[in-house]
Amino acid sequence: MDRRRVFWIALATALLLGLMATGSVLAEGPPRQAGDNGACLTCHGRPGLVYEFPSGEVWALYVDEEVFRSSVHGQQGLACTACHPTVGSYPHPPLTVNSLRLYQLEQYQTCVRCHEDEYQRSLDSIHAQEIAAGNWNAAICTDCHGSHDITPPDQPRTRIPRTCSQCHAAIYDEYRGSVHGRALTDESNPDVPTCIDCHGVHNQEDPRTTRFRLNSPRLCATCHADKALMSKYNISTNVFATYVADFHGTTVTLFERESPDLPTNKPVCYDCHGVHNMKSPDDPESMVYRENLLRTCQKCHPDATENFPASWLSHYEPDIERYPIVYFVDLFYKILIPSVLGFMGVYVAVDGCSRLMRRARGRKKRRETG
Numbered sequence: 054m055d056r057r058r059v060f061w062i063a064l065a066t067a068l069l070l071g072l073m074a075t076g077s078v079l080a081e082g083p084p085r086q087a088g089d090n091g092a093c094l095t096c097h098g099r100p101g102l103v104y105e106f107p108s109g110e111v112w113a114l115y116v117d118e119e120v121f122r123s124s125v126h127g128q129q130g131l132a133c134t135a136c137h138p139t140v141g142s143y144p145h146p147p148l149t150v151n152s153l154r155l156y157q158l159e160q161y162q163t164c165v166r167c168h169e170d171e172y173q174r175s176l177d178s179i180h181a182q183e184i185a186a187g188n189w190n191a192a193i194c195t196d197c198h199g200s201h202d203i204t205p206p207d208q209p210r211t212r213i214p215r216t217c218s219q220c221h222a223a224i225y226d227e228y229r230g231s232v233h234g235r236a237l238t239d240e241s242n243p244d245v246p247t248c249i250d251c252h253g254v255h256n257q258e259d260p261r262t263t264r265f266r267l268n269s270p271r272l273c274a275t276c277h278a279d280k281a282l283m284s285k286y287n288i289s290t291n292v293f294a295t296y297v298a299d300f301h302g303t304t305v306t307l308f309e310r311e312s313p314d315l316p317t318n319k320p321v322c323y324d325c326h327g328v329h330n331m332k333s334p335d336d337p338e339s340m341v342y343r344e345n346l347l348r349t350c351q352k353c354h355p356d357a358t359e360n361f362p363a364s365w366l367s368h369y370e371p372d373i374e375r376y377p378i379v380y381f382v383d384l385f386y387k388i389l390i391p392s393v394l395g396f397m398g399v400y401v402a403v404d405g406c407s408r409l410m411r412r413a414r415g416r417k418k419r420r421e422t423g
């Protein structure tokens with residue numbers, strides 16, 4: 054290759070690279086290095102900077118530099134303009150909203166630029182549906198995570214239910230006193246469910262649908278049918294197997310498979326144990342504590358009397374010690390029915406054979422005589 058061609062190629066490449074560099078700067082607006090945040094903070098780093106909406110609502114525009122720097126985004130060296138791409142030097146583009154909540158509802162959309170997955174998942178959530186229906190109190194990204202002070206949302210794990218408690222305080226209080234919530238808050242137990250194990254994180258659905266209800270026993274079973282997990286707490290894993298086997302659970306299981314949207318009046322786990330307030334059966338506050346059990350059954354069996362709960366085996370398979378009569382009746386039938394059926398089978402077979410033999414003999418005789 055001659056020297057002149059090399060020179061022109063090099064020059065063209067340099068020009069192209071230069072153009073691309075300016076192009077990208079223009080396309081991305083202000084640069085993204087954290088160093089440039091200083092310019093914004095000369096005004097926003099000063100406490101007391103406020104804006105007043107026409108309604109009189111006062112909006113603090115102060116951003117604490119230290120708090121931002123120790124947030125997950127500050128640690129990544131994110132520029133202010135990574136989230137505020139339309140805001141450059143002052144004066145800023147005019148505001149398009151007239152209240153803080155409207156501003157928040159507009160601004161959280163900025164998260165999608167880097168967290169596409171979480172954003173997409175949240176689109177069908179019950180919170181998003183509520184917002185779309187005009188209930189602006191429902192949760193958006195920044196209600197749960199914050200905006201300039203975002204830190205890992207699951208550390209410590211007790212933070213998760215506290216995040217929800219901002220708006221679901223009554224449910225949090227119940228949960229806090231439940232066997233699950235107490236283990237989480239008092240013992241930092243990592244095995245018990247928080248709100249999001251039952252409701253999901255970014256895609257919470259409406260828990261009062263038939264579908265959710267019918268699927269709920271399986272939700273409990275993810276832990277309560279896990280032998281290794283439950284043996285740590287000496288809790289029986291039979292609860293799921295026996296539930297599916299009994300008349301209540303069999304029907305619910307069938308419903309779930311055949312007609313997932315058809316309501317059923319059969320109990321699921323939380324009809325007997327409570328929803329957010331479930332307790333150990335030995336706890337006098339438990340809905341299945343001996344003295345409270347009848348009242349729990351009466352929700353659906355209004356005529357039930359004192360010994361009604363006793364007629365039910367609860368989560369036990371019949372055994373000699375606990376339910377001797379049921380055990381023996383069960384055993385009796387287990388032996389009797391196969392024996393009777395077996396005997397009938399043998400009888401029918403023998404009978405059939407002898408008939409065939411008699412008929413064959415008859416035909417032979419007729420041929421001989423005829």
Ligand code: HEC
Nearest residue numbers: 092093096097104114133134137140141142143145146148
């Ligand atoms: C000269 C002071 C000054 C500087 C520098 C400045 N701002 Fe502002 N900023 C304000 C004032 C005053 C408001 C109140 C609303 C208005 O007047 O536009 C505001 C409002 C805002 C708002 C909320 C309203 C909106 O328009 O979204 C954001 C976000 C914001 N600034 C971000 C930034 C960022 C990012 C930078 C740096 C690139 C920056 N500001 C630089 C003074 C400043």
Ligand code: HEC
Nearest residue numbers: 090093097113114116126131132133136157160161195200
């Ligand atoms: C991770 C994204 C993100 C980054 C990075 C970010 N902001 Fe914000 N900022 C937001 C969101 C979202 C809001 C909307 C208000 C809210 O939800 O609290 C907001 C609101 C604001 C406001 C309005 C006052 C307020 O707090 O409501 C100002 C001013 C502001 N930001 C300035 C800055 C400055 C200065 C920086 C850089 C030091 C910065 N922001 C970095 C997401 C971000």
Ligand code: HEC
Nearest residue numbers: 125129135136163164166167194195198200203204205206
């Ligand atoms: C310019 C890109 C960018 C934008 C915009 C952005 N983030 Fe992030 N975010 C990151 C990066 C990078 C990290 C750190 C790496 C990681 O954990 O994914 C992070 C981490 C997080 C984490 C912590 C994740 C963890 O596992 O601990 C949360 C929560 C989060 N961001 C929420 C938000 C929210 C809410 C918004 C909108 C207000 C937002 N982010 C906007 C880039 C961004």
Ligand code: HEC
Nearest residue numbers: 164168171172175192193194197206207213216249254255
């Ligand atoms: C109702 C509260 C809530 C809302 C709304 C919410 N988050 Fe989260 N987010 C959480 C919780 C709680 C976690 C911790 C999840 C865990 O520990 O498994 C989390 C985790 C995250 C993480 C860490 C990675 C992950 O997926 O576990 C990111 C990133 C994130 N959220 C971004 C967002 C964005 C972006 C939005 C808005 C589109 C959003 N979140 C809306 C509560 C919420």
Ligand code: HEC
Nearest residue numbers: 179183190191192196216217219220248249252257259260
């Ligand atoms: C900013 C407030 C806010 C936060 C934080 C919040 N929620 Fe909600 N949530 C709402 C609102 C508002 C509704 C709509 C129904 C209502 O008004 O109670 C709702 C509805 C729900 C529903 C549907 C049931 C119903 O009553 O319609 C579930 C399930 C739910 N939230 C779970 C959660 C979980 C789990 C968290 C924490 C990870 C959480 N929420 C955090 C405000 C919030």
Ligand code: HEC
Nearest residue numbers: 214217218221224225228246247248251260261269323328
């Ligand atoms: C063990 C699973 C489980 C846990 C943990 C759990 N929930 Fe629920 N939650 C349910 C079920 C099941 C329902 C449906 C109850 C019904 O049909 O009435 C429900 C219903 C709800 C509802 C709507 C109905 C109502 O009672 O207002 C909200 C809101 C809610 N939960 C929020 C939360 C929050 C917040 C937490 C954490 C503090 C939490 N849940 C923890 C299983 C759970």
Ligand code: HEC
Nearest residue numbers: 232236244245246250272273276286322326331332333334
């Ligand atoms: C994420 C796992 C997990 C899920 C999901 C879960 N549990 Fe639990 N549950 C536990 C653990 C672990 C314990 C033991 C806590 C302890 O004793 O400290 C427990 C304890 C209990 C107890 C008390 C048992 C006793 O003898 O003390 C009851 C009752 C209970 N759960 C019912 C339910 C029901 C009903 C559901 C579904 C709505 C459910 N759980 C969902 C993990 C789970």
Ligand code: HEC
Nearest residue numbers: 270273277288289292293296320321322325334341367368
């Ligand atoms: C018809 C009411 C009813 C239904 C439905 C029900 N339970 Fe129970 N459950 C009880 C009663 C009563 C007890 C306590 C009596 C006993 O010791 O058997 C109990 C005890 C338990 C225990 C404690 C067992 C132990 O070893 O300490 C767990 C865990 C439990 N149930 C979970 C579940 C789960 C999970 C479901 C759904 C798959 C469920 N229950 C459905 C009534 C019910």
Ligand code: HEC
Nearest residue numbers: 300304318319320324325346349350352353361362364365
């Ligand atoms: C949420 C409602 C509900 C609750 C709570 C409930 N049951 Fe039932 N139960 C039913 C329904 C509905 C049937 C009919 C089942 C079928 O036909 O498939 C039934 C059937 C029964 C049967 C079979 C005999 C009969 O009457 O048909 C017994 C025994 C029984 N339940 C005991 C109990 C006991 C004991 C409790 C309390 C620990 C209880 N149930 C709690 C709804 C409930």
